[in-house]
Amino acid sequence: MALSSSHSLQTALTTTQFSTKLFRHSHSSLTTISFPSNQTNHNLSISSLPSSHQWRTRVSFLNRSKNVESVKQELLEAISTLDRGADATAEDQQRIDQIARKLEALNPVKEPLKSDLLNGKWELIYTTSKSILQTQRPTFLRSRVNYQAINLDTLRAQNMETWPFFNQVTADLTPLNSRKVAVKFDFFKILALIPIKAPGRARGELEITYLDEEFRVSRGDKGNLFILRMVDRSYRVPT
Numbered sequence: 043m044a045l046s047s048s049h050s051l052q053t054a055l056t057t058t059q060f061s062t063k064l065f066r067h068s069h070s071s072l073t074t075i076s077f078p079s080n081q082t083n084h085n086l087s088i089s090s091l092p093s094s095h096q097w098r099t100r101v102s103f104l105n106r107s108k109n110v111e112s113v114k115q116e117l118l119e120a121i122s123t124l125d126r127g128a129d130a131t132a133e134d135q136q137r138i139d140q141i142a143r144k145l146e147a148l149n150p151v152k153e154p155l156k157s158d159l160l161n162g163k164w165e166l167i168y169t170t171s172k173s174i175l176q177t178q179r180p181t182f183l184r185s186r187v188n189y190q191a192i193n194l195d196t197l198r199a200q201n202m203e204t205w206p207f208f209n210q211v212t213a214d215l216t217p218l219n220s221r222k223v224a225v226k227f228d229f230f231k232i233l234a235l236i237p238i239k240a241p242g243r244a245r246g247e248l249e250i251t252y253l254d255e256e257f258r259v260s261r262g263d264k265g266n267l268f269i270l271r272m273v274d275r276s277y278r279v280p281t
Contacts, residue, residue: 106148113145114257121168121269128175128184135170139267142259146251153220154250155194163191163277164258164270171266182206190270191279198279199225208234211244212280222249 120138124130130138151157166188169175176184185203192199197215202208210231215223227244229237252259260268 110145110148110150110254113141113148117141117145117269118167124168126166126175126188127168127170128177130170135267138168142252142267142269146259149252151253154253155217155220155223157253158194159253159255160192160250160258161194161275162272163189163274165189165273166268166270168269169266171262171268185209189273190268191274191277193279196279196281198281200279207232210234211240218247221251222247 117138120134120141121127121130124134127135151159154160166174172178174188183206185205185207187204189202189204190199191202192215197217199213199215200210201213202210211227212229213225213227215225217223225246225248227240227246230240231237247263249261249263250258251261256272258268258270258272260270262268
């Protein structure tokens, strides 16, 4: 984004696109997460099962873990040469989407908005969003790395660009169910310094479709795919 004042509106709009795509658009304000939970305790554990069932359960768990790591590695290899998606062809995008869906089918966290694994700062390693990838710009004017941070206890989120412009945006999250949030952006920071109030239309939705200790897959309400890896579990979003 240009530094001159004549480009400030375009800068804000571009940052809006960056934010809205990474979350994926629609609704409103800060609330407290509240989901119905099953209070019934059946006191069932692997150790309480007959030995033959214990063996099958452990084998099934090991096989599932092995499958997850295999699919994650396949996905990482597929995106490794694509500059976070900027160099992806339509065929590349289709292949990566298919691999991502295989991983989503193995998702170990069925209710990610109840999981502490979602908290922290994530690095975006692949997306189909052209506005985030900034493919309309010369390569030297594109953000080198993009981050997204989420804190469930405050229902706050933040998107961050790096060199050369260091733009940021913060947002309030409203849970729609146990895996999807509505996003309402509140403030942009141009060059990480100049605050600009977000327009009312700066809203989105984000669904967490895969989550583990180090890896996250999300999808937005405009159809974009986002693949991220954890970089800082302790990071706090400004309130």
